[in-house]
Amino acid sequence: MKKHIVLLPGDGIGKEVIxxxxxxxxxxxxxFNHSFSFETHEIGGAAIDQYGTPLPDSxxxxxxxxxxVLLGAVGGPKWDQNPSHLRPERGLLGIRKALDLYxxxxxxxxxxxxxxxxxxxxxxVAGSDLLxxxxxxxxxxxxxxxxxxxxxxxxxxxxxxxxxxxxxxxDKGFQAAQQRSGHLTSVDKANVLESxxxxxxxxxxxxxxxxxxxVEHLLVDAAAMKLITNPTQFDVIVTENLxxxxxxxxxxxxxxxIGMLPSxxxxxxxxxxxEPVHGSAPDIAGKGIANPAAxxxxxxxxxxxxxxxxxxxxxxxxxxxxxxxxxxxxxxxQIAEGRQVGTTEMTKLIVDYI
Amino acid sequence: MKKHIVLLPGDGIGKEVIxxxxxxxxxxxxxFNHSFSFETHEIGGAAIDQYGTPLPDSxxxxxxxxxxVLLGAVGGPKWDQNPSHLRPERGLLGIRKALDLYxxxxxxxxxxxxxxxxxxxxxxVAGSDLLxxxxxxxxxxxxxxxxxxxxxxxxxxxxxxxxxxxxxxxDKGFQAAQQRSGHLTSVDKANVLESxxxxxxxxxxxxxxxxxxxVEHLLVDAAAMKLITNPTQFDVIVTENLxxxxxxxxxxxxxxxIGMLPSxxxxxxxxxxxEPVHGSAPDIAGKGIANPAAxxxxxxxxxxxxxxxxxxxxxxxxxxxxxxxxxxxxxxxQIAEGRQVGTTEMTKLIVDYI
Ligand SMILES: CC(C)[C@H](C(=O)O)[C@@H](O)C(=O)O
Ligand SMILES: CC(C)[C@H](C(=O)O)[C@@H](O)C(=O)O
Numbered sequence: 001m002k003k004h005i006v007l008l009p010g011d012g013i014g015k016e017v018i019x020x021x022x023x024x025x026x027x028x029x030x031x032f033n034h035s036f037s038f039e040t041h042e043i044g045g046a047a048i049d050q051y052g053t054p055l056p057d058s059x060x061x062x063x064x065x066x067x068x069v070l071l072g073a074v075g076g077p078k079w080d081q082n083p084s085h086l087r088p089e090r091g092l093l094g095i096r097k098a099l100d101l102y103x104x105x106x107x108x109x110x111x112x113x114x115x116x117x118x119x120x121x122x123x124x125v126a127g128s129d130l131l132x133x134x135x136x137x138x139x140x141x142x143x144x145x146x147x148x149x150x151x152x153x154x155x156x157x158x159x160x161x162x163x164x165x166x167x168x169x170x171d172k173g174f175q176a177a178q179q180r181s182g183h184l185t186s187v188d189k190a191n192v193l194e195s196x197x198x199x200x201x202x203x204x205x206x207x208x209x210x211x212x213x214x215v216e217h218l219l220v221d222a223a224a225m226k227l228i229t230n231p232t233q234f235d236v237i238v239t240e241n242l243x244x245x246x247x248x249x250x251x252x253x254x255x256x257x258i259g260m261l262p263s264x265x266x267x268x269x270x271x272x273x274x275e276p277v278h279g280s281a282p283d284i285a286g287k288g289i290a291n292p293a294a295x296x297x298x299x300x301x302x303x304x305x306x307x308x309x310x311x312x313x314x315x316x317x318x319x320x321x322x323x324x325x326x327x328x329x330x331x332x333x334q335i336a337e338g339r340q341v342g343t344t345e346m347t348k349l350i351v352d353y354i
Numbered sequence: 355m356k357k358h359i360v361l362l363p364g365d366g367i368g369k370e371v372i373x374x375x376x377x378x379x380x381x382x383x384x385x386f387n388h389s390f391s392f393e394t395h396e397i398g399g400a401a402i403d404q405y406g407t408p409l410p411d412s413x414x415x416x417x418x419x420x421x422x423v424l425l426g427a428v429g430g431p432k433w434d435q436n437p438s439h440l441r442p443e444r445g446l447l448g449i450r451k452a453l454d455l456y457x458x459x460x461x462x463x464x465x466x467x468x469x470x471x472x473x474x475x476x477x478x479v480a481g482s483d484l485l486x487x488x489x490x491x492x493x494x495x496x497x498x499x500x501x502x503x504x505x506x507x508x509x510x511x512x513x514x515x516x517x518x519x520x521x522x523x524x525d526k527g528f529q530a531a532q533q534r535s536g537h538l539t540s541v542d543k544a545n546v547l548e549s550x551x552x553x554x555x556x557x558x559x560x561x562x563x564x565x566x567x568x569v570e571h572l573l574v575d576a577a578a579m580k581l582i583t584n585p586t587q588f589d590v591i592v593t594e595n596l597x598x599x600x601x602x603x604x605x606x607x608x609x610x611x612i613g614m615l616p617s618x619x620x621x622x623x624x625x626x627x628x629e630p631v632h633g634s635a636p637d638i639a640g641k642g643i644a645n646p647a648a649x650x651x652x653x654x655x656x657x658x659x660x661x662x663x664x665x666x667x668x669x670x671x672x673x674x675x676x677x678x679x680x681x682x683x684x685x686x687x688q689i690a691e692g693r694q695v696g697t698t699e700m701t702k703l704i705v706d707y708i
Contacts, residue, residue, distance in 0.1 A: 089545050119478045119583050146548045155552045159511040191443050194500045198509045221603035249575035
């Protein structure tokens with residue numbers, strides 16, 4: 001298989017962990033006889049510094065021609081005081097919209113060796129394994145008007161969805177549930193929002209098409225509670241953009257291993273952008289100690305979702321688990337025993353396993 | 355002191371616990387030589403059944419003439435399939451708006467004897483004591499347009515605030531922080547929403563007026579994480595309506611005692627509506643086993659915030675703590691030792707202490 005991949009290192013530890021993903025993908029290519037070509041572009045703060053914009057046209061053009069995109073992370077204190085069109089995260093929002101990456105998938109699964117670092121009691125969190133399917137290109141993030149009014153004495157943002165936009169993400173949620181344990185939780189605020197009422201209608205309409213999936217509706221406030229009190233009750237959660245933003249970040253800390261969590265943002269044809277859930281971690285950037293696992297697992301998601309290379313994805317996931325099982329770990333993981341290693345060594349261990 | 359209080363029992367266990375609050379207030383009146391008069395009205399499902407609307411005019415009128423309002427809880431499966439204007443929670447949203455109850459205060463403090471029931475590890479949650487100040491009459495809850503478009507093929511909701519609305523709730527947040535540990539966390543999504551940018555500006559402007567308060571800005575997704583990983587870092591959180599809805603429910607399960615949490619919803623002149631955080635609990639309604647503590651503690655908040663009766667409020671709070679310390683508890687509290695009692699006996703114990 002021949003694939004062309006755009007690498008967007010971004011800022012902070014993004015620049016370090018992106019190399020780990022590349023090394024791992026090259027090992028996979030060799031082992032399974034694929035040909036992956038790579039091309040690197042700037043996004044976020046790095047792009048602001050070099051081009052005066054967080055998302056240069058050259059980056060968008062390259063991504064549009066790629067089979068998939070890997071992104072490190074964006075942001076850092078250097079750009080925190082910039083006006084909003086010159087902030088690193090604008091690059092992220094822009095590329096999601098430019099590529100129409102409407103479906104954000106965030107799997108959250110506890111690693112046994114890491115559960116002790118969870119803020120939750122082990123008996124509450126053990127066994128949790130959920131996937132958040134978040135709508136990523138609509139809702140309050142992109143609705144218009146979003147503006148000051150009345151001489152700056154008032155302000156509005158707009159939560160807007162077309163029925164089609166809701167349908168395609170709800171379909172994605174059902175399909176994901178079919179491939180997993182067949183349980184879908186649709187999260188909305190249908191007791192208040194008109195958009196949530198339409199959302200709930202769409203879910204009800206689609207039910208018949210997926211008779212093998214058990215569907216449940218949950219209000220977003222109740223979902224925020226149940227994620228903590230009973231995380232194991234969830235399989236797939238599907239929800240709109242802002243609710244998904246909040247709930248997926250909430251869920252990401254449950255298992256005590258945010259440094260291990262990958263994510264995928266997909267277009268309808270399967271092209272996708274893959275990035276770790278963690279941020280650019282400016283405090284540890286440049287020190288060679290960042291955990292590359294989330295980035296590497298994001299590359300595995302790319303193989304699975306964009307290239308349909310399920311075996312290859314599995315090999316990467318097994319490699320990460322096995323290296324962890326052997327006691328190797330990066331500093332972020334709060335493991336007392338075993339051996340603490342840096343980004344390069346961790347990557348090499350994973351590559352060697354492959 | 356002479357005060358007139360409207361009681362809105364609502365539905366489910368609301369009907370039971372409201373009597374507990376009344377008993378406790380009568381004991382306080384006797385003990386401290388106050389005169390509290392009471393008047394009961396319907397809201398929610400009970401009002402739908404009796405008047406065909408979740409919020410009859412007679413209820414609104416009575417509340418407008420009261421010095422304060424106590425509300426039990428609204429909702430239940432009986433009305434779950436109703437069209438949205440005939441759902442119990444419309445009554446709640448309606449009375450908040452009709453009385454201009456813009457500031458919702460939810461204190462969350464762990465009870466030592468109950469921390470074992472927390473989903474969090476005791477070392478994570480111990481010592482947490484926070485207050486969420488939620489804007490309650492603006493934002494996505496009441497913004498217009500909120501409607502279907504394009505022949506039902508699209509939908510919008512509107513997040514709208516006037517600068518004045520933001521200013522008054524931010525002031526409330528600062529004032530609350532002054533009365534507590536002097537730390538305010540303002541939660542927004544300023545990297546995406548225009549309304550959040552205005553929110554952040556207002557907070558920055560107000561800072562100078564409250565030099566004794568340390569302010570921090572936090573994005574809502576980060577707040578959802580930190581509430582779990584580090585709840586003790588918070589003192590007062592101030593945020594807009596929907597973020598406050600989600601975060602306050604999330605926070606309510608941290609300490610393992612949602613049956614103990616009161617809330618206040620205030621108007622600028624101090625008139626307020628007080629209700630437990632828990633819902634109408636249809637599964638245990640009518641059995642006489644509901645925990646009246648959250649309702650009774652809501653009455654204590656009424657004495658403090660609407661009547662400025664701080665001593666009396668403290669007596670109620672001490673009474674609840676002391677009865678709990680003596681080993682008495684209702685069934686919801688997951689306590690193995692001590693003696694399990696019902697609503698009436700629990701109330702009587704608290705009244706006797708007073
Ligand atoms: C950086 C920010 C705009 C972004 C979002 O809110 O979508 C981030 O929080 C995320 O979840 O990927
Ligand atoms: C019932 C519902 C409309 C209400 C809200 O969202 O405000 C409730 O969740 C609350 O927090 O009091």
